[in-house]
Amino acid sequence: MFRTGIFLKDEDHDLLPDRLDVKLVLPEQMDESILTAACNLAFRFGMETTGYEGSIVAEEGYAGNAVVFEAAEQTEMVLEERDGIVRVHLRGTGAELEEFTARICETFPQVNGMRAWRDVLLDMADDFCMRNADGQLAYLAANKAEHPGQYEVYGTPEMTKEQQEHFSDTTFYNYKSGRKVYEKTYELPWEVDTFEDILKEEVYPQLKQGDQVRVAGALSEDKKVRELICGKVKEAVEAKGAALSGMELICAYKQGFSWIDEVVIPAVQAAGEKPDRIEICFKPFLPEGQTEWLDENGATPSYYSFNEEDPERWFDLPIRYLQELYPIEDVLVEALGIEREQVVFAAYEGTEELTYLCRAVKGEETYYEASYQAQASERTYMDEYPNMGKVHPSTGYIQVWINGQEKLFRQIRTDLEEIWDIYQAEVLPDCKAYIEQKTGGAPQKELQPFFHELLLDVTASEPDYRVGCREDLISPLDALHEDMYFTGSDYFKNYGIKKINEVLDAPGLILPQIHSGEGRPVFKVTLFEQLKEKACILHGQDVVCEQKERDSVELKISRLSYEKKKIAATVQVSGVEPAVLKAYAALLEQGVLASGEQMGCVEVLRFADARGEICEAKVPQPKKLAKEKQITEIDLHEHELISYEMYREIIEELKQVPGIEVYRTARSYTGRELYAVWLKPEYTGCLSMTKRLTKYPSEIINARHHANEVSSTNAAFILLKKLLTEECYRELPDQLNLVLVPMENVDGAAIHYELQKEHPYWKFHVARFNSLGKEFYREHFQQDTIHSEAMGLTRLFERYVPDMIVDNHGVPSHEWEQQFSGYTSPSYKGFWLPRSLLYGYFWYVTDPEYKENYPVNKKMEDVIADKIAEDEEMTRWNQEWSAQFEKYAHAWMPKLFPADYYKNMINYWIPFAADPAHRYPSIRFPWITTVAYTSEVADETAQGEYLNLCARAHVAHDEATIQMLMQAKQIYACDCMCREERIFARYVRQRPMIV
Ligand SMILES: [Zn+2]
Incomplete structure (x- = not known):
């Protein structure tokens, strides 16, 4: 009712409603309470739109969408849909009606943070398709009630121990966990x-x-x-x-x-x-015979560069032997x-x-x-x-x-050559044969992941040491890790192109685990497959139920009522057995289900089908957390690498800090949780996001999309502490809608943390993607993705409609060499050496109608450069690295290793024409998002004080940007006109802002 859709229309596609498509139908005879309720409702509708025209009260004979007020004994709102017209009947009388309407207007449909009832219903629909733990438990309970006995549940990973302990005679498995298919060990000379x-x-x-x-x-x-x-x-x-x-x-x-x-x-x-x-x-x-050096553009990665035309083509660069010298200058200078x-x-x-x-x-x-x-x-x-x-x-x-x-x-x-031969000649073809056999020779993109994990366990005797200059390493094993991961991933992409003309880019996790040891190299390969393809429940040998398609279930709220000062919601369900609904309601009331924690003002939940009500549950009321903690009391691990567990502990503590709202935005494929932190203005009552976003610009700062780029998580917490404690940011929540995402790729972060325990400084690109080895950037804005972590940013985008997205990334802290792939990584040739402590990308739109976006980007470049220039330590690092980049790379191949400086900083300006399917929001929604900035610090993998330095570099550019936004001038289109009982009103913020 209060969301874009039926009553609230967004006609200019800025994700904010700008037209009211609802009127209030008032009875001929009405008392004060109905009038009060109508005023409340009109006020709330006004809060949710940026434009309005006409009169909110329906004239005689009006036949469109409406809220119809009716005096009645029972206080309730009932949804009626007929011929595409939606009418909500608001019934009741007296103080009860006033109270009920006021509570609905103040709290509905928000649940907490960003979640609203729409999200609750979507999750519940997933529950009833057995896609979520809550639903799996309900199906289990329903089956057990009818046929007691032993059960096996292959459920989703978010199911907790406490939930499982509620059931006797049942064995629980995570259906997404791995089971060994084969294992082979190669002992080499x-x-x-x-x-x-x-x-x-x-x-x-x-x-x-x-x-x-x-x-x-x-x-x-x-x-x-x-x-x-x-x-x-x-x-x-x-x-x-x-x-x-x-x-x-x-x-x-x-x-x-x-x-x-x-x-x-x-x-x-x-x-x-x-x-x-x-x-x-x-x-x-x-x-032989070639003298010309071919230079190519290397500013951005090229993911799918498969050129199969020339068997004589060399992957290696002409400067290959110079590359092998790096970092000899430092050693010579020192010695x-x-x-x-x-x-x-x-x-x-x-x-x-x-x-x-x-x-x-x-x-x-x-x-x-x-x-x-x-x-x-x-x-x-x-x-x-x-x-x-x-x-x-x-x-x-x-x-x-x-x-x-x-x-x-x-x-x-x-x-390493011996290992590489086996990898190419046996390991990859074995795995391909498994895929062929599993898919009956017909692999499809949609059938991915084909396997759970291809574990490449290598022990080899090789040098592995830090040189002593900057973060430089000499480590052929670090390089082998990269070679194995990237070439493996290229292998399956290529296989897909050959076989079905499609890139297979999420075949499963290709995970090298490399150890340094003396003596003969040992290469152990284990392939794991997922325990089950989908969630299911077994009774004896029989599958009694399994995961269903999403469109098999439909849910909507058909009635809200007020009973003994409690709000009850009736959810109309189709496609679900009454026994399952009953089991769900019972478990909900007993506090077993996770969904019970997130129902906002609703205290009683009823399920109904076409024939009427089936069952009801009292919704357990979550305890309100006292907000009494200071951020300075929390250990933010500013000088060490933050694991997923450490991040979760920090998040739990942050929930108790005033001035911010911390909430879950999504769960990853393996069930880990993504959170956002919103610097929230202190208001009482209903906070209208439409008005907030109209009045103030908004910014999302996203961290750790690539999980081996570690310092952005530290940066997010350090930044948050500054924003909450420094005087200059006291007014921030009243000037800016700012949201921080401290760890987007939670599964990747968990993989990375395990790997770095053995090799703290390696690059570990395998961990930049998720648990299926998938770059889920391209899954943002895809509603039905299995890479569910991508939904976090999608949801934040819809809620905060950001003027600016800053995505904090990283690059290797040392040389990125892959000797089995032409010495540089074929898709990332230009990334061979770090070029500065911090550099950035501006993804800007070129269409003339959005030409005002560009100057905002330019200004941002400026404020960031000035901010970094203020810091002597960062400037020194920037200069030292740029000198290396110049000497070993840019001077020889300026296109492949571009380095254009602006005030001592490198920024790459990447132009695109506006495109509704583009992966960068500044190109996809240029009328909404003025700036999409990607920052890169050299933090793969940074530890200790150096990690802290990288994090501070992120914080510096984040602060410069936030200050720029706080000082930006907003232009509003504001008209209001009253004529013959009709009102025309509009209050819209123009984008882009002026900086
Ligand atoms: Zn990255």
Whole structure:
């Protein structure tokens, strides 16, 4: 009644009603109470619309939608629908009628926070389709009443222990949990054994007394393992009476870095002079005969870039060998005591067979020069789709000279290459075969997820350490994690395109779990499938009921009545057995159902079908939480990573803090909860969102959409504390509708938290998506999505109609390298290196009719840049990173690594024409949302003080934006005209605001 739809029409599609399509039909004879009730109702309707025309009182013969007042004994509102006309009969008399109408007008249909009765009914419909725990319990109770005995319930994950304990003789399962389909373990040769076996079999037997032996090589192992090998070689050579005249065994991973770090630097140091310049030439990485460097636009990711035209195409970039040097400048500066400018990179243009040529120069004189040839192997990006092109992972080798004569050279496959081969040749095809078998050879997008989890458990002996500059890591295992996850996901996308010409982008969770250990690599693969496809209840062997289609059930409120000062609601139901309704009502009254906590002013609930009433329940009244806590008393974990559990604890405490309303917006696929925090103005009585949104602009700050981008959750809580405690924000709730979402991707956050326990600094992109491995950004505004976490933002958007959405994201805190995918991630080439502590994207609309949106975006860029410039620490980080980005990336491939600065900040301006199906609200609803800004801080994965710094960078731009909004000028279109008993009134805020 008070929502957009039947009585309230939104004709300009700004999500706020602007026309009243209802009149009040008053009886000829009426007492004061009816008049009072009518005034209350008219007032409430007025609160819900931005425009009004005509007279609210119906003239004679009016036949449209109406509230019809009738004097009667029983106080009630009854819905009547006939031929598309809706009439609500408001009956009653005297003080009761006044009270009833006043209570309805003040509280209905709001339940709490953002939830209204429409949401309650939608959830209840889901209950009766057995899609929610409440419904599953009702069906169970109904079945047990009729046929007692043993039951098995395959229910949804939000079902609590307490709910389950209410039932005897019943076993409960989470139907979305996993069950093992197969498990395979691969034990692979260790590259160290291979290296030593070659020596034992082919070198040591040749050695004679007095021989001079030199060995060079590379293995993907850390320094300790390699030193141990060197010691053993020396012993073996000497046991033969020969001498080891030299041995260089460097790391096969990032060979250029390792060579300079372990060979060049000690040699330059030994030369005893401090160089004026270190020159490092690298050979451009190009196929035979190709000299041209192809540059491409890399500002934004390209998700579905499947090019199957050229098997000879190289994924690797021409600067591949420069990339492998990163972050050698820092190591050189530190070890040699020189300045950054004294390290110079150049492309090698000579003709010699080499990868690197390094010189130390003093004055005009080169006093040290050495070259190195790096080894890489060549393979297809994807074995099954060779036409996609080729990649070049690093490989190991051994080279032996005896008495100055080269006797042996051989490449040695690294542990990671062995693992990768198995992954491509067996693991992925096995999983595909499972999908084929399960779907009868006909996979469909709608049948996803096909599996619950593909667990890739790898143990391998590899270097894994922090370099000591910024957040840099040398970790081939971190890279392998990325390679496995992304290539696996590309594999199924490709399979879909090949098989059914559709991208299969949520096949199930592909979860690498990688451990660092010594010795032979072990690769254990386990595939899990979902326990059941849908919720169901079993009695013995028989399925007695199971989840139904949503359109099989219909619910609406047909009557509200006032009985002994209690409001009772009658819900008209079709498509549900009376026994189930009775069971539901009984469980509701006993406080077993979760829905009971969220029924607002309704104290009695009745179910009715076409034949009349069936049953009723007294709704248990939830205890009101005292709002007596200060946010300063809550541990917001400002300096540590926040897990889902920690977030839930903070949320529970925040519910007790005055000045905010904290409420659930959605549940994730696995049943975890999403919350929003609304900085709520302190009013009594009914708060009209229509009027609030008309008067003040609104902003949603969304955090942790990608769950491995960790700092935005910390930022949301730090920001909230500032907003609640700092004087300059005291007036905020009266100037701005501001909502914070501290953790949107709750399932991803849970995956990430587990993974980072073992490897606190890795990137873990697997956790950026949800539990099915799905980017659910594209599920926003899709009402029937199984990725139910996406509904959180959709609902907030409808309720807060935001002028501005700020989505706080992140990027890796260190190099993003994937050696099995062309060294950079194919879809995210431009993201190879962090470019600054904070940068941003403005997704703006290009249509001339929305041209006023752009200046607001521009102003925002400005205030953010100024705010960051004020902070010395952030500026220093920004500058240091931008210098790295320039030196290793942008200077060489400016399009792929774009870096346009505005006041020391990089922002990317991404234009689109308005499009009603677009994923960014500023393009989808440009008349509503003026700015959609994505911020990126380098926080994959940030910990401790650095995490806090990243969070503060988010807070800084959030604060700058909020202050800009608080100072913005609003323009209102306000007309009011009375003529011959007719009123024309309009009060609308024009968008965009003026900043
Ligand atoms: Zn992101």
